[in-house]
Amino acid sequence: MTQTATTRRPGKTTTPQLRKRRSLLRYWREYLAISPFFILFAAFGLFPLLFAVYLSMVSWDGLGDIEWVGPDQFVRLFSSGEFTHALGNTVIIFLTAQVPVILASLGAAALLSSPKLRARGLYQTMFFLPQVTSIVAVAIVFQSLFSNEYGIINAILEGVGLSSVPWMTTEWGVRLVVSIMIFWRSFGYFVVIFLAGISSIPPTLYEAARLDGAGSWRILRSITIPMILPTVAFVAVTGTISGFQIFTEPQVLTNGLGGPNDSVVTMMFLQVRYMGATLQTVPTDLGFATAIGWGIFVVLILLAVLNARVIAKRRKELS
Amino acid sequence: MRLPRMLAAGAAIATVGALAGCGGDDQASxxxxxxxxxxxxxxxxxxxxxxxxxxxxxxxxxxxxxxxxxxxxxxxxxxxxxxxxxxxxxxxxxxxxxxxxxxxxxxxxxxxxxxxxxxxxxxxxxxxxxxxxxxxxGPWGFFYRADALEALGYPTEPEAVAAEIDSWEAYRELAEATAATGQYVCDHAGQVYQARLAQQGYAYFEQQDGEAVNAVDSPISHDAFVESAALAQDGLCTNTEPYTPEWNAAMTQEDIVAFVGPAWEDGLLQSAGEQQSGAWRVTTVPGGPAATxxxxxxxxxxxxxxxxxxxxxxxxxxxxxxxxxxxxxxxxxxxxxxxADPEVATPQDFYGGQDTLGVLAQTAAEAPLVYQGPNSGTVAAQFFVALNDLASSDEDPAEVYESLLAATAEL
Incomplete structure (x- = not known):
């Protein structure tokens, strides 16, 4: 910009500031042309973000007077135990749902990409179907499956002589049901992404490996996974972020109650509670809800950085 | 130069249009x-x-x-x-x-x-x-199946049932008698609990000089909570919340033969209990009229x-x-x-020809006003969640009640 500005030799009397202002004015058309993005970003991105900074320093029920509390909401975030409990729940559900589903879908994608497989499209559609099903409908079906007294699963268990499992009324039971639901729902999505990654690997590599006498496991480890590392990185980052934002499944499955002892109240679930959910077990406080939002934000940033580091290290090892 | 200028102008118009779209104050012309x-x-x-x-x-x-x-x-x-x-x-x-x-x-x-x-x-x-x-x-009613009560030797006509099961002690006796036969007169302890509070005109707060004063610590909430939790813990309820698939399942499997609930559950009952049409009746809730x-x-x-x-x-x-x-x-x-409209107050086939509007209208007229504070809903939700959790745990309801008091003391 400074280079082009010199083309219109400014008079000796003009100050550098004035020169800069003139050059800005000179490019008004260009600025105007790119302005839609910036105006929309300011209205829908920047302003809410700045407002969130302000909101996290107040206490507000959303209707009445706003009370300035300074850093109190953040003190409460760490001292009240609610957020740490929710973080713990989120980590448990993440580890029991998101991690296994990524590993399983990688394996499934490797199998599905076998050149001998017939009706590949059919499998892909079948696996992907849960992803496009309404999550609320899925939750209601899972309620019917895992209900303690009237569930199909318990009926089957009792039918074969086993004792029924109190799925919905024990902390680990309800967490497991949430995990199974997430697994079932996101499996197909990850399979499709991994399949896309695998299809970009040149078949010559596989042919060469087979000529060298490599088995399936060896091919998966030494060719498929290293070649789709960017896809793995993508899945790991987006999977982690979405895994830490779990909300709908536990909310709908427990009718908004959060399971016994709030065992499936994830971070997002907790935030929605303070935003004034329909079943209000806590007084609405948009300030605290925003502080929770910042807490989630920091956790996600830390995880993304950790992910990037691990992937970069693995990449270095391979090259 | 003309094309870029037109583009710029177009972009500007588009931007203004997009932003104006957020306002949307359409005026009558x-x-x-x-x-x-x-x-x-x-x-x-x-x-x-x-x-x-x-x-x-x-x-x-x-x-x-x-x-x-x-x-x-x-x-x-x-x-x-x-x-x-x-x-x-x-x-x-x-x-x-x-x-x-x-x-x-x-x-x-x-x-x-x-x-x-x-x-x-x-x-x-x-x-x-x-x-x-x-x-x-929402006047509350005691919905029951006449055939189920008859099998237990209870009266079946609404007025006689109301007279026989006139207190929560009598209700518990009925609950024990039905549970012994594998059926239930309680769908969820939270429903009994809510009815008990409403019939005392109680919702955790009292009005004093226009201000809502915390009255969570009260014998009304204590007794209702502890006794409702006992119903669930003693296996006298199906532990199914209305408007869930489980409730419907409990109804179609004829596990629930009576329950207390607000008038609007009539619609839910008529769809879930379709096959039991004609057997159901409604009468006053044990312990007196309740409405929300x-x-x-x-x-x-x-x-x-x-x-x-x-x-x-x-x-x-x-x-x-x-x-x-x-x-x-x-x-x-x-x-x-x-x-009082004769077109509306008519015998209902689902309720064996009973005029249900009549009994519920009487409840509505006689029920006390329930004073609600701004935080009544929050406290109620906490007590409801606690009751729901207690149904499947062996914790002492009285202890849980004390911890709820501590948790809601500041509200």
Whole structure:
């Protein structure tokens, strides 16, 4: 910009500031042309973000007077135990749902990409179907499956002589049901992404490996996974972020109650509670809800950085 | 140079257009009165648009079905924009009292209303402003199957049942007798608990000089909580919440043969208990009449046509509208005129020819006013969740009650 500005030799009397202002004015058309993005970003991105900074320093029920509390909401975030409990729940559900589903879908994608497989499209559609099903409908079906007294699963268990499992009324039971639901729902999505990654690997590599006498496991480890590392990185980052934002499944499955002892109240679930959910077990406080939002934000940033580091290290090892 | 300039101008127009799209303040151009009504479609009659068009041919009324109406209304009140003229809402009214200046005073309409007195008082702010008129209300009933009670040697006619099971002790005896046969007269301990509080006119807070004073620590909540939890822990309830698949399953498998619930569960019962049509009856809840609020209509101060908005609100809070709501959806009317209407108070086949409106209308008339504080809903939800958890744990309800007292002391 400074280079082009010199083309219109400014008079000796003009100050550098004035020169800069003139050059800005000179490019008004260009600025105007790119302005839609910036105006929309300011209205829908920047302003809410700045407002969130302000909101996290107040206490507000959303209707009445706003009370300035300074850093109190953040003190409460760490001292009240609610957020740490929710973080713990989120980590448990993440580890029991998101991690296994990524590993399983990688394996499934490797199998599905076998050149001998017939009706590949059919499998892909079948696996992907849960992803496009309404999550609320899925939750209601899972309620019917895992209900303690009237569930199909318990009926089957009792039918074969086993004792029924109190799925919905024990902390680990309800967490497991949430995990199974997430697994079932996101499996197909990850399979499709991994399949896309695998299809970009040149078949010559596989042919060469087979000529060298490599088995399936060896091919998966030494060719498929290293070649789709960017896809793995993508899945790991987006999977982690979405895994830490779990909300709908536990909310709908427990009718908004959060399971016994709030065992499936994830971070997002907790935030929605303070935003004034329909079943209000806590007084609405948009300030605290925003502080929770910042807490989630920091956790996600830390995880993304950790992910990037691990992937970069693995990449270095391979090259 | 011309093309870039045109592009720039085009971009500018597009931007302005996009931003203007966020505002959306459409004005009536032809001078006709335009009114917007927000309501949940399941809290108004089926053909609400037609009903309003016929009643107000001179106004252009737009009905918008808003499922999460309280959240939307709060957001609109917060930003003071995008508000409707009239709204039909449910939930906790006192949470709106702090912004009563954003509502129109419906005092004149309330004076002309034939609604049950306490239902009007629910919408009265501490400084005497009539914020809402009731549209439908929730008198509680003891729904039971005559054949099940008969098998246990109990009377079957509603009045005789009410006389026999007149207290929560008598109810527990019945619960024990039915549980012994593998059936239940309690669907969820939370329902019994809510009925017990409502019939004492209690909702955790007391009004003192216009202020809500915390009264969570009370023998009313203590006894109701501990005894309701005992019902669940002793295996006398199916532990199924109404409006869940489990409740429906318990009903179709004929596990639930009686329950206490608000009048609007009539619709739920008639669909889930379809095969048991004719066997069901309704009578007064053990321990005395209990009722809770249902939906309310309010008019917004931001309306361009306040007089017309009040007129519309009065119609929605009036007998004709409520009669249609009752006939279409079983929404129990607040209007005493509808209670006495011979077209509505008719024998119901599902209830073995019983006139259910009669018994529930009597409950509505005799039930005490339940004073609600702004935090009543929050405390109630905490107690409900605790009861739900207690059903499947062996914790001592009295201890859980103490911890709830500590948790809600600051509210």
């Amino acid at each position: 032809d001078g006709q009165v335009e009114l917007t009504l927000w309501a949940r479609s399941n809290s108004v009659p089926d053909d609400v648009q037609q009903l309003l068009d016929e009643q107000f041919p001179d106004y252009e009324i737009t009905f918008q079905d808003i499922p999460d109406i309280e959240d939307k209304l709060r957001a609109a009140l917060r930003s003071k924009s995008g508000l409707p003229d009239v709204v039909v809402m449910g939930g906790s009214l006192p949470s709106f009292f702090s912004v009563s200046d954003q509502f129109l005073d419906l005092a004149d309409e309330a004076a002309a209303s034939d609604a049950v007195d306490w239902t009007l008082d629910l919408g009265l702010t501490p400084d005497g402003k009539q914020l809402t008129l009731p549209t439908d209300i 609020g249902g939906s309310y209509v309010a008019a917004l101060a931001a309306s361009d046509h306040p007089d017309e908005a009040r007129e519309l609100a009065a119609f929605i809070g009036g007998a004709e509208f409520q009669k249609a709501g009752y006939l279409d959806k079983g929404l129990f009317p607040a209007s005493t005129g509808v209670h």
